Amino acid sequence: MTTQTRYRHRAAYFAFDRFPSSKGSAVHIGHMADELFARRGGGLLGVLGGGDLPRYQREDGREIVRFDARIPNLLDRAEAFSAWVAELIAPHLDALEICHVRDPWGALPVVTVPGRRHRVVLEVNGLPSIEMSHTWPWAAPATLAKIAEVERFCLRRSDAVVVPSRVIAGAVARHGVPDDRIHLVPNGAVIPEAPSRPAGAPERYIVYVGALQPWQGVDVLLRAFARLADLTDLRLVVCSSMPERRARRLCGLAERLGVAERVRWRFVLPHHEVAAWLAHAEVSVAPLTGCARNLDQGCAPLKVLESMAAGTPVVASDLPAVRELMSDGEHGRLVAADRPAELARAIRVLLEYPEQARAMGGRARAHVAENLTWSHSRARLAEVYRTIAP
Numbered sequence: 393m394t395t396q397t398r399y400r401h402r403a404a405y406f407a408f409d410r411f412p413s414s415k416g417s418a419v420h421i422g423h424m425a426d427e428l429f430a431r432r433g434g435g436l437l438g439v440l441g442g443g444d445l446p447r448y449q450r451e452d453g454r455e456i457v458r459f460d461a462r463i464p465n466l467l468d469r470a471e472a473f474s475a476w477v478a479e480l481i482a483p484h485l486d487a488l489e490i491c492h493v494r495d496p497w498g499a500l501p502v503v504t505v506p507g508r509r510h511r512v513v514l515e516v517n518g519l520p521s522i523e524m525s526h527t528w529p530w531a532a533p534a535t536l537a538k539i540a541e542v543e544r545f546c547l548r549r550s551d552a553v554v555v556p557s558r559v560i561a562g563a564v565a566r567h568g569v570p571d572d573r574i575h576l577v578p579n580g581a582v583i584p585e586a587p588s589r590p591a592g593a594p595e596r597y598i599v600y601v602g603a604l605q606p607w608q609g610v611d612v613l614l615r616a617f618a619r620l621a622d623l624t625d626l627r628l629v630v631c632s633s634m635p636e637r638r639a640r641r642l643c644g645l646a647e648r649l650g651v652a653e654r655v656r657w658r659f660v661l662p663h664h665e666v667a668a669w670l671a672h673a674e675v676s677v678a679p680l681t682g683c684a685r686n687l688d689q690g691c692a693p694l695k696v697l698e699s700m701a702a703g704t705p706v707v708a709s710d711l712p713a714v715r716e717l718m719s720d721g722e723h724g725r726l727v728a729a730d731r732p733a734e735l736a737r738a739i740r741v742l743l744e745y746p747e748q749a750r751a752m753g754g755r756a757r758a759h760v761a762e763n764l765t766w767s768h769s770r771a772r773l774a775e776v777y778r779t780i781a782p
Contacts, residue, residue: 397457397484398455400486401432402489403436404436404502406437406493406494407494409439410439410440415603415633416698421439424770427774429454435453435455438459438477438481442458447460471497473498494517499546503545514546518691522689526684547568548569552575552780554776555574555575556692557691558712563689576772578717578764578772579692579764580765581697582701587671588668594627594656597627598674599675600695601633601670607681611645612679614651614655616679617736623743629673630656636659670704675704675707675739675743676702677708677739678693678695678696678699678709679709680708686709687711690713693714700718700753700757706725707725707726707739707742709730714726722752722759724752
């Protein structure tokens with residue numbers, strides 16, 4: 393099913409992710425690929441497709457090719473994606489200088505090219521051997537061990553490994569990657585202009601933005617929200633990057649907790665609409681759970697950064713990766729993970745002291761503007777490229 397490319401490229405970026413999409417990963421892919429391609433006169437972007445996305449597209453120096461084979465089993469689909477990347481990259485090997493990959497499925501075919509001349513940057517936002525134990529709980533331990541072996545192989549054969557947080561850097565180092573090949577490139581955010589209030593927005597609401605997997609802690613947030621029942625004018629808005637069918641379990645929980653009528657669900661919104669929901673919220677909540685996926689592997693929650701950029705105070709789980717982005721009492725509040733009562737209490741305090749909450753939001757916005765914009769991230773990534781392929 394490989395679509396033939398029409399140009400020869402010096403740079404390529406591969407990701408086992410749908411692009412574009414409403415997920416934060418798509419925002420990240422766009423910025424990272426643009427930085428790479430700006431330095432090599434354009435480039436090849438190989439990503440997942442599906443839906444109404446075309447298999448082939450040419451725009452702004454990107455030649456985009458999408459893998460859209462319908463393969464239900466995740467591992468079978470990942471294996472097919474690897475074969476697709478190998479076939480897609482073959483015509484470019486004589487010109488290719490840098491290949492940036494976002495996962496082991498894309499990395500394996502580019503690090504194993506015989507006599508390869510191109511440099512490989514492996515970006516690690518998560519380790520499938522850890523992620524899949526949460527998203528695919530029936531995966532056999534032997535299967536996860538084989539995936540970990542592939543991860544180690546790709547990490548050790550890459551010229552540079554890019555990570556968005558120090559916690560993930562530690563997980564990569566435990567795979568045997570030397571410190572001098574691990575580069576911290578934090579996620580970024582755009583400081584938005586003051587957006588108009590979203591149509592139909594409640595007068596007073598708190599907001600959650602992101603996906604709905606168990607490690608995101610949306611169930612903890614719903615239980616915390618049930619403890620705020622006396623605030624009858626308060627609503628919870630959930631801006632989910634996943635489609636409505638993926639929210640059935642959580643909708644059922646909201647019904648059982650008696651808060652369903654006070655929760656507003658918004659599914660797969662365009663990114664600019666999410667920014668508006670963030671900007672007009674009283675508080676943004678990032679209730680990440682204290683599971684291995686968030687603690688041992690680490691994460692880099694874009695929802696926290698974008699909330700701060702919008703000037704909205706954040707109540708988030710007190711995890712090491714979150715502390716890399718925000719300070720308790722300075723930009724919002726950090727609370728123990730998986731504790732609905734503590735989460736509800738922190739939200740209530742910010743709602744009861746709106747002036748202090750606004751001040752936190754202002755400091756958060758200034759912190760992002762000074763340290764954590766996409767311009768800062770792209771400058772760090774550009775230095776990685778200069779280091780390995782001047």
